[in-house]
Amino acid sequence: MTSDDNSSFVEIPLARAEVSRLAPYRAPLEGRRPFLRLDFNENTIGPSPKVVQALRDIQASEIAIYPEYGGLHEAFIKNLRSQGLDTPPSLEQIGIFNGVDAAIHAIFHAYGDQGSKFLTTLPTFGYYTPCAHMQGMVVQAIPYEGKCFDFPLRAIRTALLEARPKLLIICNPNNPTGTRLAPEKIIDLAHDFPETLIVIDELYEAFTGDSVLPNLDINFAPNLLVLRSLAKTAGLAGLRIGFAIGSPEVIDSLNRVTGPYDINSFAVTAAFAALADQEYTDSYVAQVLNARRWIKEQLVMSGVQHHLDGGNYFLVWPSISPQIMSDSLRHSGILVREMSGKPLIDGSLRVSIGTMPQMEKFWDVFSSISKGY
Secondary structure: OEOOOOOEOOOOOOOOHHHHOOOOOOOOOOOOOOOEEOOOOOOOOOOOHHHHHHHHOOOHHHHOOOOOOOOHHHHHHHHHHHOOOOOOOOHHHEEEEOOHHHHHHHHHHHHOOOOOEEEEEEOOOOOHHHHHHHOOOEEEEEEOEOOOOEOOHHHHHHHHHHHOOOEEEEEOOOOOOOOOOOHHHHHHHHHHOOOOEEEEEOOOHHHOOOOOHHHOOOOOOOOEEEEEEOOOOOOOOOOOOEEEEOOHHHHHHHHHOOOOOOOOHHHHHHHHHHHOOHHHHHHHHHHHHHHHHHHHHHHHHHOOEEEOOOOOEEEEEOOOOHHHHHHHHHHOOEEOEEOOOOOOOOOOEEEEOOOHHHHHHHHHHHHHHHHOO
16 A cells, blocks of 8 residues: 555554553553662562572573473462461462462453453552453442541442442452451352452452451352462562462463463572561561551651551652652652542552661651651
8 A cells, every 4th residue: 555655654453442442550660779669569678588599599401491380389388378377278279470460460361251340449459440441341440438448348239239240359458548358248248249250459468467368268259369479578579470369260260361481480489489488578577567557656646647557558648749749759769659640549649668767767758858848
């Protein structure tokens, strides 16, 4: 084909209409390493020294072959037992993915029929909705309730009854509000609405202890799927490793839409080492919880508007422009996440919680900036 000026051009294939209309999820910005990273809820001190040593010990021959996952399911089960889970899942009830993001992607690929309904809360983790739109699903997002962002359980139940959604995802505790829903209420939802796949994103569970796993019998709730990660606690965000726990049938469906070698050898090696050093992870979580208590005291005593519930993060509404506060903190070497434009929490900043020295640094700078305006 030729244009009016006789120059040739090639028509490129068009992506699916759902993809063309998609608003992509924006990942973290580049160039964050020199800063105190309180913007994306990562581990703020790095993984166990045993993880670092295991990565250093990788041989060239291991890099030259496709990754092997043998034994990683067993290592995950052993780790769950070490955390007090008396009846851990079986091998067939565990899926391993290139980060929980990949598990979420697989869930929508496997269960996201075009035109079917996806139910979630608002605001919540921003990757769920793009994945639903990618599949042409109809999204129904129910807002959290009141000044404390209570979980809208009655409204969720009504939507499950009336809309009969194919999928429901609950982030528990929720990112970014920290809202917590009692595990028994989640299991009740699964029992009462067996035609909906109910996915519980437990990436921040270690900071609250609100897991469904201790009380979950997958045989009686085969429509309940739990997501876990080694990013937020064990410090493996840069290597991408995540787990899904559910019925063998659901795990099998997710595996069918997942590549055969999605997890690289470095991530597998690091996961083995991290799972074997739960003491290190527990120590880091304890430091965060201690710092969380301290920063809450400072916020309350200073009268700064905030919301701190579950997770390793909190919301704060600065007395000055969020943009000015965020830029000023960045100039001082501290990154936080702006929540501008997000429903219910517009005007706030989400701040990750690290260790005591890190939170003391944040508070000193935050207070100084606030007093300067």
